[in-house]
Amino acid sequence: MEQSRSYDFVVIGGGYAGLVAANRAAQLGRSVAVLERSEEVLYPCNSRFAGGVLHISYENLNDPPADLAAAALAITGGGADRALVSALAGNALRVVRWLVDEGAKYVRVGDIGWRQFILAPPRPPVTRMEWEGRGADVTLRRLEQNLAERGGELLRGARAMRLRMEDGRCAGVEAERGGQTMAYRAKAVLIADGGFQANAELVRRYISPAPEKLKLRCALTGAGDGLRMAQAIGAAAGGLDAFYGHLLSRDAMHDDALWPYPMLDELAASSIMIDASGRRFADEGHGGIYLANAVARLADPLSTLVVFDDAAWQGPGRATTISPNPVLESAGGTVHRADSIGALAVKIGVPAQALERSVAQYNEKLDTGKLAELDPTRTQGRYHALSLRVPPFYAVPVCVGLTYTMGGITIDAHARVLRPDGSVVPGLYAAGSATGGLDGGAPRGYVGGLIKAMVFGALAAEHVSSATTAT
Ligand SMILES: Cc1cc2nc3c(=O)[nH]c(=O)nc-3n(C[C@H](O)[C@H](O)[C@H](O)COP(=O)(O)OP(=O)(O)OC[C@H]3O[C@@H](n4cnc5c(N)ncnc54)[C@H](O)[C@@H]3O)c2cc1C
Secondary structure (H helix, E strand, C coil), X not given: CEECCCEEEEEECCCHHHHHHHHHHHHCCCCEEEEECCCCCCCCCHHHHCCXXXXXXXXXXXXXXXXXXXXXXXXXXXXXXXXXXXHHHHHHHHHHHHHHHCCCCEECCCCCHHHCCEECCCCCCCCECCCCCCHHXXXXXXXXXXXXXXXXXXXXXXXXXXXXXXXXXXXXXXXXXXXXXXXXEEEEEEECCCCCCXXXXXXXXXXXXXXXXXXXCCCCCCCCHHHXXXXXXXXXXXXXXXXXXXXXXXXXXXXHHHCECXXXXXXXXXXXXXXXXXXXXXXXXXXHHHHHHHHHHCCCCCCCEEEEEHHHHHCHHHCCCCCHHHHHHHCCCCCXXXXXXXXXXXXXXXXXXXXXXXXHHHHHHHHCCCHHHCCCCCCCCCCCCCCCCCCCEEEEEEEEEEXXXXXXXXXXXXXXXXXXCCCEEEEEXXXXXXXXXXXXXXXXXXXXXXXXXHHHHHHHHHHHHHHCCCC
């Protein structure tokens, strides 16, 4: 095994969690290396592919931290760890401003609260993946440049495989690089490898019986190496059965023009979703991320459709920047139409009587204000339920777009990795999509991927710098 030089801080992964941490630690005088598994100059990662919208639970980062924390707790049904929520909400604006000093620029969209900090230039309103030269990519490149100017190293083609423990303390990492195993000694290590969405075995264990029937709506780099390495040295992990993702046209399984957008979330949350039997199978009122999780858990995740009427198609169907109406069909996606529910059922191949009953029951309970009596129940809150009465009626076949896993390594408010008994693993930190404890809860609430990565990356670096002396 080859020995590298020693560092104060070694970071696994060159996404936002990793590069924010590396820059902050270098700024505080620490010697830093980032190990990045990919070899490309513009190596793929979710951070580079992101839309660049910085928010906490769709709220404005200028809001008081207490309000942001309350929003994160509400959206996760109280499932988020309060200490992590408080650290996130209390540091978000500071980190977003720090990023400006690093060279980031933001644009904002009108007075829409959660769209006040969008990394510039924003991505264009197109359905396909388009990231090059957009805000998330440009800012990531800038962070790499800043790290080099601070004397830090970003080592491409270095895939971390194992943590080195000495006297109960994490003392470095072993990585595969250029056909060799390299040992990187460090006073502290940060795991920021971006989650396990691209590891079919782990997705099958925790999320879906049929990972091959999910669309990976992401870079294919999050293979769960960090989770595996952390668990191997006794770290705790949690919330592994939840993921952040959306409902996409089923055609996205084979057509790159149909992902990462448009999402069918708004239509599903305002109308109904059915399975192959023509029956509802989940509470649409929790929204698209919850529904994507519910579909993934089905024996056949490619068996569901969103069913709605023309009022929904003209309303929620047009509600977002890249809405299904009209881009879904113009990009080649399937939309079934018919003048009656029965005729629609025939077109999509589900039992007509069952679909007619599902729609009639839903309309009746909506009219009488008793949606909660439906089985499965239907909540009314964040999303407004619409009746299905205005022809034509529509059905869109769905697939799940899996963006990143919400669960992961358990950390504290300084991003220190914890054991199941709550004790700290000295010298080991984790941040970003590698970690659990924020997103999720029963409603599968989304707290915000970029802000989570950036804040906990910064907090890890600051704690490392306070807990160790510079070499
Ligand atoms: C299409 C899309 C749009 C999005 N839009 C938004 C948005 O607008 N707002 C928002 O808040 N979030 C958004 N997200 C989510 C956001 O991108 C992620 O939550 C965030 O970037 C995660 O950052 P990270 O640093 O934890 O992980 P990543 O960005 O995934 O970085 C992890 C890095 O670790 C590397 N790596 C993995 N394993 C190893 C290993 N063993 N050794 C070395 N390196 C390794 C990977 O190659 C990768 O470069 C979006 C995601 C996608 C895919």
